[in-house]
Amino acid sequence: MARIHLNDISLQFRVRQARRITLKEYIVRRLYREAVNPFIEVNALRGITLDLNDGDRLGIIGHNGAGKSTLLKLMAGVYPPTSGEQKVEGSISSLFDITLGFEGDASGWDNIRYRGYLQGETPRSISKKLNEIAEFSELGKFLDMPVRYYSAGMMIRLAFSIASSIEPEILLIDEVLAAGDLAFQNKARNRMQDLMSQARLMVLISHDLTTLPTLCSQAIWMDHGQIRAMGPAHDVVAEYQRSVNGTVPVLAAA
Amino acid sequence: MLGQLSTIWKFRHFWLSLVVMDLRTRYRRSVLGVGWSLMNPIMMTAVFCVVFSSWLNNPDWRQYGPWFLAGLTLFDFVRSSALSGCTTFFRNESYIRQCPLPLAIYTLRTVLGAAIHYLIALGVVLAAVCVLQPHHISSMLSVLWTLIPSLLLLFMFCWAISIIASFMTVYFQDSQQILEVLFQVFFFLTPIMYSPQMLKDRGLGILLQLNPVCTFFELIRETIITGNIAPIWAYQKAIIVVSVFGAMAIGCIARLERKLIFHL
Numbered sequence: 123m124a125r126i127h128l129n130d131i132s133l134q135f136r137v138r139q140a141r142r143i144t145l146k147e148y149i150v151r152r153l154y155r156e157a158v159n160p161f162i163e164v165n166a167l168r169g170i171t172l173d174l175n176d177g178d179r180l181g182i183i184g185h186n187g188a189g190k191s192t193l194l195k196l197m198a199g200v201y202p203p204t205s206g207e208q209k210v211e212g213s214i215s216s217l218f219d220i221t222l223g224f225e226g227d228a229s230g231w232d233n234i235r236y237r238g239y240l241q242g243e244t245p246r247s248i249s250k251k252l253n254e255i256a257e258f259s260e261l262g263k264f265l266d267m268p269v270r271y272y273s274a275g276m277m278i279r280l281a282f283s284i285a286s287s288i289e290p291e292i293l294l295i296d297e298v299l300a301a302g303d304l305a306f307q308n309k310a311r312n313r314m315q316d317l318m319s320q321a322r323l324m325v326l327i328s329h330d331l332t333t334l335p336t337l338c339s340q341a342i343w344m345d346h347g348q349i350r351a352m353g354p355a356h357d358v359v360a361e362y363q364r365s366v367n368g369t370v371p372v373l374a375a376a
Numbered sequence: 377m378l379g380q381l382s383t384i385w386k387f388r389h390f391w392l393s394l395v396v397m398d399l400r401t402r403y404r405r406s407v408l409g410v411g412w413s414l415m416n417p418i419m420m421t422a423v424f425c426v427v428f429s430s431w432l433n434n435p436d437w438r439q440y441g442p443w444f445l446a447g448l449t450l451f452d453f454v455r456s457s458a459l460s461g462c463t464t465f466f467r468n469e470s471y472i473r474q475c476p477l478p479l480a481i482y483t484l485r486t487v488l489g490a491a492i493h494y495l496i497a498l499g500v501v502l503a504a505v506c507v508l509q510p511h512h513i514s515s516m517l518s519v520l521w522t523l524i525p526s527l528l529l530l531f532m533f534c535w536a537i538s539i540i541a542s543f544m545t546v547y548f549q550d551s552q553q554i555l556e557v558l559f560q561v562f563f564f565l566t567p568i569m570y571s572p573q574m575l576k577d578r579g580l581g582i583l584l585q586l587n588p589v590c591t592f593f594e595l596i597r598e599t600i601i602t603g604n605i606a607p608i609w610a611y612q613k614a615i616i617v618v619s620v621f622g623a624m625a626i627g628c629i630a631r632l633e634r635k636l637i638f639h640l
Contacts, residue, residue, distance in 0.1 A: 135638040145550050199476035202634045216474060223474045225394070227401050236397075239390035240475055 124212030124291035124323040126174040126197055131206035133167040133189075133196060166192045168347045170206070174323055181338035181355050182327045183362050188344040190327045194218070194294050197325065212291030212323065215241055217281055217298050230265030230272075230280055231256075237284045251287050258309070259283040278302050286313050293317060293324045311337060331359050377626060380478045391481050395488045413493045414500055417452065421445045424569065438508040439601075442501050446597040447568040449497035453490055454534055454589055455559045460486040461538030462545040462552040469640055479633050480625075483538040491531055498596075505600060515603030522605050526595035529614045533588065536621035543628040546639050566590065588617040 138161050166189050174180055182190045195201050196208070198216045223240060224233055234255055238248035256265055259279045269277065278298050286293065293314075302310060314337055317324065328334045334341065334355060341358040343351040351358050384391075421444050425437040461483050465472065468482040502520075506513050545551040566589055567575060575584055584590050594610040 137638075195473070198474075200473060201637060218474055219470075223470055225397060228397055232393075232397065236390065236393055239387065239393055240471070240477075242386065243389070245389055 124176050125209065126172065126211075126292065126323065126325075127207070127209040128170050128172040128197075129207040131167055131170040131196065131203045131208060132165075133192060133201060134163065134165050134204045136161040136163055165347055167196065167203075170349060172342070172349075174325070176323060178340060179324045179338040180326070181334045181341035181358075182325065182344060183329070183331065183334065183341060183359065184344035184350075189347040190344050191218070191296050193344065194296055194325060194327060197292075198294055210292070213242065213288075214292045214294060215285045215288050215290030216294040216296075217278075217285050218294075218296045219298070224269045224277065224281075226270035227268050229268055230259075230261060233269050233280065234265075234284055237281070238288065241285075241288050241290070243288065255283045255287045258287065258313070260306075275302050275306070279306055282310055282313075286310075286317060289320075291322060293322060295324070295326045297327045297329055307333075331363060335359055377630075380480065380629070383478050384481055384484070387477060387481060390477075391485050391488070394485050395492075398485065398489050399492065414497055417445055417448050417497060418500070420448060428569070442504040442508065443597065443601050444569065445497075445504065446501045446600055447566075447593060449494055449501065450530070450592060450596060451563065451566060451568055451589060452497075453494040453530070454537065456490045456493075457487050457534035457538045458541045458555055458559070459552065460490065461541035462555060464538070464542040465546055465636065465640060472637060472640065478629075479542075479636065480535075480539060480629060483535060483542055487531070487535045487538050490534070495527075501600060512603060516600060519599050519603055519605050522599060523596060525611070526592070526599070526606070526614070529611075529618050530592050530596065532618050533592070533614075533621055536618070536625040539625040540621070540628055543632050543636070546636060562589075567593070588621070591617055 170193065172180075182193065184190050192201065194216070195218065196203060197210060198214055198218075199210065223237055225236055228236065231252070234252060235245075235248055238251070239245075243251075259265075259282075261276060261279060264272070264276060265280075269280075272280070279302060281298070282302075285295075311333065314324065314326075324338075326334070326338060328337075338355045340353065341355040342349050343358050343362045351361050421441050424444055425441050429437060429440075464482045464486060465479070468485075471477070471482070472479070502516070505516055541551065541555060565583055566587055567584070572584055572590065572593075575581060591610060591613045595606045595614055598604070599606050
């Protein structure tokens with residue numbers, strides 16, 4: 123039973139301008155009576171309320187810096203909310219960044235194991251899935267090579283194969299699929315549709331507005347940390363396009 | 377806290393596989409392999425025995441060599457746990473940004489790697505004692521079982537130090553440099569090269585009391601070299617040391633873990 127429940131979630135954090143202050147800078151700034159390490163207050167999310175259950179497929183669209191990835195990471199449990207109520211039930215599989223969580227010096231096979239263990243698998247369960255994951259990624263001999271030599275597309279193939287083979291109850295995908303080639307994007311779309319037919323929960327961030335309505339039933343439009351529109355994917359995408367382009371959009375055949 | 381420990385146990389395949397990978401990567405391209413990590417302490421022992429033997433009143437190198445090596449490798453274990461702990465969160469940043477695992481797992485990875493090196497070095501010390509002092513073998517073997525609780529306590533101590541150092545470095549960048557200097561000074565204040573008696577004779581016995589590493593010297597080094605089981609007060613002191621540092625580590629985790637991601 124997968125479920126994501128967010129009630130009036132807000133997330134604020136302070137980012138220091140200079141990431142880490144050395145002793146010398148500290149003394150110099152103190153001497154000149156300047157603020158030692160001034161911070162910028164970031165209101166990443168404000169008043170987010172969402173209720174998702176089994177079988178929901180949510181798409182998130184919005185401008186760069188709207189808080190889409192932050193919201194996804196909050197759902198995954200990486201960022202704690204500053205205020206509000208959050209309940210996430212179900213095993214989570216997330217794809218946030220192509221290179222996140224890969225050990226560069228290890229081969230593709232080893233990385234399948236490490237990422238599998240990271241998602242809670244045991245050696246026995248991952249051995250059964252090893253060949254299936256390798257086949258889906260279509261990387262063949264490249265799996266014997268250290269991952270540091272992979273291209274971005276190869277890494278995303280591997281990452282997606284692992285993340286979706288684990289049979290998670292909740293699948294969180296940040297805008298990573300764009301790096302794959304056309305054949306892979308078709309494969310990924312089919313795999314995601316399979317997952318959805320198994321009544322799983324999926325949240326997807328994408329800038330590809332033509333494919334998003336085919337994958338997601340609902341969508342939200344994020345603007346400066348707030349939900350500006352929520353509803354059926356087609357409608358929200360159309361509203362967003364209208365606001366950005368100022369014209370009536372031509373939608374691809376659904 | 378118990379919830380964290382059970383999560384850490386649940387993800388044991390993850391950090392165990394990373395420890396194995398770290399060990400393999402470290403010696404992938406070298407000829408001697410793990411032997412390299414032993415070279416440094418063995419060479420230092422050889423140098424000290426040969427060069428400084430006259431300075432330290434001509435001790436018998438057959439006795440002094442293993443004694444010095446035992447102390448040096450233990451100190452190295454504590455030192456490398458603390459210093460590698462400093463950069464743990466930065467090295468594992470990609471995992472921290474992806475999955476909300478207990479942060480203690482990442483320090484466990486480095487401390488376990490250092491522990492394996494230490495155990496290999498300890499093996500060398502035991503072998504040295506067997507070879508250089510054959511009359512001593514039976515008494516040493518009879519007390520070896522007492523090393524198991526001592527080593528467990530030492531491991532927990534190093535893990536606690538690693539956690540404290542890792543949180544410190546995120547908030548104060550200079551922590552790593554400061555710790556390096558402190559350990560240099562610490563090396564000479566700890567009875568590794570000289571016997572604890574030399575400090576007591578000069579009225580500096582208080583340094584021995586305050587030094588947590590000395591407790592583990594009593595438990596591990598003296599047991600191997602003298603073949604006597606360590607006294608009860610040494611175990612009690614070790615438990616106190618582990619409790620104090622463990623409490624500090626748990627305090628760091630309880631207060632700082634949630635918001636750490638914002639400071640990375």
